[in-house]
Amino acid sequence: xxxxxxxxxxxxxxxxxxxxxxxxxxxxxxxxxxxxxxxxxxxxxxxxxxxxxxxxxxxxxxxxxxxxxxxxxxxxxxxxxxxxxxxxxxxxxxxxxxxxxxxxxxxxxxxxxxxxxxxxxxxxxxxxxxxxxxxxxxxxxxxxxxxxxxxxxxxxxxxxxxxxxxxxxxxxxxxxxxxxxxxxxxxxxxxxxxxxxxxxxxxxxxxxxxxxxxxxxxxxxxxxxxxxxxxxxxxx
Numbered sequence: 001x002x003x004x005x006x007x008x009x010x011x012x013x014x015x016x017x018x019x020x021x022x023x024x025x026x027x028x029x030x031x032x033x034x035x036x037x038x039x040x041x042x043x044x045x046x047x048x049x050x051x052x053x054x055x056x057x058x059x060x061x062x063x064x065x066x067x068x069x070x071x072x073x074x075x076x077x078x079x080x081x082x083x084x085x086x087x088x089x090x091x092x093x094x095x096x097x098x099x100x101x102x103x104x105x106x107x108x109x110x111x112x113x114x115x116x117x118x119x120x121x122x123x124x125x126x127x128x129x130x131x132x133x134x135x136x137x138x139x140x141x142x143x144x145x146x147x148x149x150x151x152x153x154x155x156x157x158x159x160x161x162x163x164x165x166x167x168x169x170x171x172x173x174x175x176x177x178x179x180x181x182x183x184x185x186x187x188x189x190x191x192x193x194x195x196x197x198x199x200x201x202x203x204x205x206x207x208x209x210x211x212x213x214x215x216x217x218x219x220x221x222x223x224x225x226x227x228x229x230x231x232x233x234x235x236x
Contacts, residue, residue, distance in 0.1 A: 004043035005094045010036070013095035020128050022075050022098075025226035026168045026180045030058045031068040032077055039092040050087035059172045061196045127231060132164075133176040139164060141232035143183040151182035152192065152201060152218070153209050165189045167197045167225065178232050179225055197222055 019029065034057050039047040055065045069088070072078045076098045079091040132138045142164055150157050151165070165184045168174030171194060184192075192200040198219060205215040224230055 005036075005040040007041055010041070010094050018077075018095040018098065022077070023128075023228060025068070025228075026174060026177065027058075027060060027064045027226060028068040028071055029175070030060065030168055030172060031065060032072055034058050035078070035090070035092050036094070040094050046081060046089060046091050048087055048089045053087075059169070059194060059196065061199055064196065064198065127178065127234065128228070130178070130234070131176045132178050132181050132232075138234065141234050142178065142181050145178075145230060145232040146183040149183075150185040150188055151221075152184050152188040152197075153204055154214060154218075155185055157183075157185045161186055163189050165192065167222070169194045178230070179228050182225070 014033075018024070024032065031054065034054065035047055035049070039045065051062055051065050051069075054060075054069070055062055058065065060068075069078065069090075073080050073090075077093055079093065080088065081091060082089040130138065132142055143159075143162060148156055150162070162183055163186055164181050165188070166174040166176075167180050167182060174180050188200075188204075191203075195203075201210065201215060201218050201222070204210045205212065210218065221230070
């Protein structure tokens with residue numbers, strides 16, 4: 001097919017260029033991966049979808065899907081052709097076609113630094129590439145970031161009964177990134193399952209496990225996490 005993209009090349013461009021340069025959140029990645037898989041990797045440039053169907057495909061609720069689509073359009077990863085009652089029609093662009101990923105979107109923090117004659121990427125850029133499930137020290141960095149409290153219910157937890165949870169589950173293409181891993185209690189880890197984090201937090205509020213103020217605060221922190229603002233302290 002003429003428009004069918006090379007999956008291996010696209011994947012490398014995604015992970016090596018697009019994600020760090022556009023600073024895509026886990027929700028934005030999930031939405032973009034889903035749209036890309038059902039369009040360019042199948043030889044189609046345009047794709048029609050509804051927010052409901054896209055949410056079902058990515059296991060996200062409506063609001064995060066809308067926000068992800070809106071930002072992907074703003075960044076040029078999608079071109080909105082038409083929007084109406086029957087849904088959205090977009091042109092899906094592969095990384096090499098996205099202007100912001102090729103030109104001018106690289107900030108000073110993305111550029112290599114020269115140390116002792118060798119080019120090194122700054123810590124903020126390297127942090128995006130780390131698999132935080134890889135070692136005990138990296139897993140501990142996530143626990144330390146939450147300061148001993150469950151990310152969801154805010155209860156203080158003992159080191160022996162805490163675990164790491166993927167905000168976007170692995171089954172839904174969730175990564176082992178510091179943006180997608182939180183320290184939580186075993187109960188919340190079990191009850192959340194594959195639910196969207198926002199939906200689970202609202203369930204905790206309905207169950208009177210969180211106050212209205214705590215729910216608002218948790219939703220705000222969840223957005224900060226996805227935006228890469230909650231960076232763990234990593235040695236070396």
